[in-house]
Amino acid sequence: MVQGLSVPNWQGVGTSVALVGLAALIAYRQRLHLTRELLIAAARAGVQLVAVGAILLILFRHTGLPGALAWVVLMVVIAGQVAGRRGAGLPHAIRAATAGVAFGTVITLGALIALQVISTQARVVVPVGGMIVSGAMQASGIALRRLREDAVSARPAIEARLCLGLPAREAFLPHRRSALRTALVPGIDSTKVVGLISLPGAMTGLILAGVEPLTAIRYQIVVMYMLLAAASLAALAAARVAERALFDDAQRLIALPT
Known part of the structure; x- marks a missing residue:
């Protein structure tokens, strides 16, 4: 009880x-x-x-904070494996996914701990870190899957831009933007309707535990915004790492399995 x-x-x-x-x-x-x-x-x-x-x-x-952070690192590694499978067919997809999840997690969780937004107790860092890693994993996986689809379906358009003299980064830029939009839309839509359609997990758990609703709302706002930040950072980092692997040293688009 x-x-x-x-x-x-x-x-x-x-x-x-x-x-x-x-x-x-x-x-x-x-x-x-x-x-x-x-x-x-x-x-x-x-x-x-x-x-x-x-x-x-x-x-x-x-174990305290060191043990909690070690557990978060383990979650990042597992999440990178899961998200990387979404981009199967991309060169070094797991590496790109892991880099994205790690980047989003380190920046977001690090800021929360450094600014003392959350407690450094293990029972706080682990669940909050888990939520951040989960959101980063989903965004990274969606971004990589969309990148792979565009790299295959839009290959003629990408190669046409390369033939016009555009560097690889600019030739692929519209497709990176499309992948990032696709990855972030679910989080944005969930944020728009929070409290109207559903009570999020953190808020619901606190209310069930007897915390005052206004206190639970403050915590949920922190969670909601940190998830948006983590998803954005993770998707961007994963997309950038994967994009670089799509081109060889001569800035030619490599062939991908269809």
């Missing part, structure tokens, strides 16, 4: 498992061919959460 908050017991967890079973049954009856994937995803999520919960318990009690 936390400030009047009733935390679900294992019976409640069992109820949620039954709801997953219902979703799997619907997928099976409707022949969506997603039943196995749904059950594996649910089982994997449960195992991962229990394992992470045990690790975080040790982290919060014994």
